[in-house]
Amino acid sequence: MTEPTFRKDTINILAHGAKPDGATLNTKAINAALVACNKKGGGVVLVPSGLWLTGPIELQSNVNLHLQRGATLLFTPDKSQYALVEGFYEGKRAARNQSPISGKNLVNIAITGQGIVDGNGDVWRAVHKRQLTEDEWKKKVASGGVLKADGKTWYPSEQFKSASEENKSMLIGEGQKPGDFAGMKDFLRPNLVVLNGCKKVLLEGIIFQNSGAWCLHPLMCEDLTFRNITTKNPDYAHNGDGMDIESCKNFLIEGCTLDVGDDAICIKSGKDEEGRRRGIPTENGIIRNNTVYAGHGGFVIGSEMSGGARNLFVENCTFMGTDKGLRFKSVRGRGGVVEHIYARNIFMKDIVDEAIFFDMYYFVKFATDGERDMRQVVNEGTPIFRNMKFENIVCNGAKIGVFVRGLPEMPISNITMENMVLQTDKGIELIEASGIKIINADFKTKETRPVVLVDNSSQLLFDRLQYNANTDLLFEINGTRSQDIKVINTDLKKARLKAEYGQGAPEKDLKLFTAN
Template sequence: MMNQTRLLGIALFASLAFSAVGQGNAKYSWTNLPFIQQPVFKKDTVNVVNFGARPDGVTLNTKSINDAITSCSKKGGGVVLIPPGLWLTGPIELKNNVNLHISESALLYFTADKTQYALVAGVYEGKTAARNQSPISGTNLENIAITGKGVVDGNGDVWRAVHKSQLTESEWKEKVASGGVLKDDGKTWYPSEQFKAASTTNRSMLVKPGQSLSEFADMKDFLRPNLLVLTNCKKVLLEGITFQNSGAWCLHPLMCQNITMRNLRIKNPDYAHNGDGIDVESCANFMIEGCVLDVGDDAICIKSGKDEEGRKRGMPTENGIIRNNIIYKGHGGFVVGSEMSGGARNIFVQNCTFMGTDKGLRFKSVRGRGGVVENIYAKDIFMKDIVQEAIFFDMYYFVKFATDGERDMSPVVNEGTPVFRNMHFENIVCNGAEKAVFIRGLPEMPVENIRIENLVVRASKGVELIDAKGVMLNNIKLVTESKNPIVFIDNSSNITLDKIDFDKDSDLFMSVNGDRTTHITLTKTDVSKAKKEAVFQKGALEKSLIKKAGK
């Protein structure tokens, strides 16, 4: 357990960081977490059976379920009960003051008949886009919930393409035999000719000003829906349910306030393109706790719109608690970006376990996004078998540049420049990763003021810092396969390496690179364990390294 002195120290660090945000931004700490309001419902219960619903897996129950929800809401709200059974349905629309309770052994299964899903103006990766109506949705609502121990299945396989390389031979043969069409090279399966045509010609789903939805009718099959989308809703509870097999993102609260996601199980196939688990976008005051995720893309992801459209929306995702979650497959365990143009702040991540994710703590953006991501705190994070980096920052998301490390030296800082700063991670253990820590900012805007302490990582490689500023690594143990170097620094400044433990007989402790590298402070570290302490290359000066003995 963390002692009181250390806890107070973290609270002080958090308070200091938050105080720099500006007037009007609440100051939170580990001892003063954000408060999330909960919905409250009348006890009145409406059974969907009384509205004609039938749990036979054949009857299409769309009208019956929606009628039950509407009736309940009009009478002041309460519980709409879906009892045990297999309930086939089309899109469901939530209403004010209604708790949709899906009983244990109830399976809410969404139809493969795509004509049941209307073409709507939705959001795709932070921008206005044509989409098929989500299986479950709600807009401008208050006091709503989905609870119980049942299963919600989005029937996602009828919506998405899949590459042959992602399946076993028998799975591929079964997929091809199910219908659909193949790409001309025979390596990709599409649900339909319409999907194939839109995909292979790179048709855009984004809706331009003045463009009508009817112009997207000939590519409707390509416009995969998110399983659940809640837009501009207040006081939301999602609890106990298994959400699985979504056509695209699974759970997508957008511009919501006071949302709690508790004890959920979220599962998508690992081949599911855009198969994110939870994407919290431009929301304020939220909690994700006790959830288990195993998905095809980012697991728990923080977003706030993309590029100019996201900046104009101007709604950061803020004041969040993410704790006691277990994550299996996913592109990242906890993720921020890359659509974060409205910013993100005041988010606390604690007691989470990542097993087999591509990355652990993942932060991503690119020039043009803009937005400020700050005041992110994580502690007691435990990881195993991470495919790539345990802790990862990259401001070159999906950008290709020279393999020799040369980067576009753009000196321009404008509204499209992303800012990542003021974060504190501690008490992190990772057994198995390609790289322990990777931080790559922009030359014109380094990733700044990142403090990582009490970190133990077994990985192929150690630490890499590029265009970083004010990074502090304290009490770090690195068990690495590569012994050359343990720490790589390139064009970074004000770097503090305090009490770094590494393998004996390593070839090189530190590689210092770049003429913009200054003020590297090394203390309480036995560099004699390495055959060579440091090399200075590409304009880096030996005087940039400041060594202090310490204890």
């Protein structure tokens, strides 16, 4: 990663008429300072302490926007200040309101300091009554907006309500322009910071909070550094991701703190055919020394990963209370290859669902298990997740330690998990998986029947598997495709029953337990 460097020349936004009174709209003053700094060859634009109300800010090449401690950029709730623009929504071209902070095709840019960037996100987003306390709900209703007919959902406006209930699309079709979506403008929530096609980018020290949708969204950027920043959104923030690194190359995320309403550190690369046409993977990334509190996942890949992801290294990260820890998700139709992912020294506490999670059925519901088992033709829309290693993983509290669910036509393959201690309700569930190795893993589970569930999975190795004494059932093995399963260097006497077989699992052919 090559970090940006800047001239020492500094322009104070006060010199362009900005006022820190929380009431004056400073959009023109701040943007004028950025442009002036760029024209002088670059340098630093200084935002001193104060409450600076502003509309959208457009970054400039060779300029470091520096917020002193005590400085808050508060983005106006006046939605007329945000132009309709062509952007992206979950990997596809879409009409959006202009982001509070944006930059396109820039080089050598930064946002640094110890200040706060606040997107005023509550004016953009809907919220369900169940997501708030009774007092919070009363205040929300009293603030304006409109309610759904059942009185359980609050919308910012009638326009937002209409677009939501009619499921209007924000995706830009053939021949359409952003202005064609004016009738649903209020519904087109902006991401807080969007950087598109930029090189040598640094975000450091800043608190980014209250985004209308995603918080930080670098897209097709190179040489990207996020260091010691905080992203913060309410837990009810719909699409309130912390940072979505999409189709970026050569990046570092270190020392960051995330407490958000959706996925925290998320890797993406476009969605479905549009993402495959773009064909730009997210690659060559280091994610280290980060802490995640609330979030749907601590470190996440997908589900929009149609351009692929590779060569990612995650280490020394702590997840405290996230829904899932390491989360990998996709679905048929995405395509893309996710491979060469390495994670070590991952520490988790009070995970709501799964500590380690792979699922190729994101947002898919089935009438029966038989419907899920239907094998489909492998094509460009088949997602592939393979060749990963996780080691030194500790989890204190989760529903499931390891959950892996691939596709019948494309199992999740060649994943090694080594040196783990997982205190969870359930142990391991492997469904449509191949080449999974669990080595030196201690599963301290509340449920003891079974510790390991295998469903139509093959070429599995369990080496030095540890589990509770007096376990009722160690393995439950189902499915005709379950084969070549080995358990070595493991005390089998602690289990009352070693294995049960069902749903056509070929017990006689498995040779499940081998000599130590």
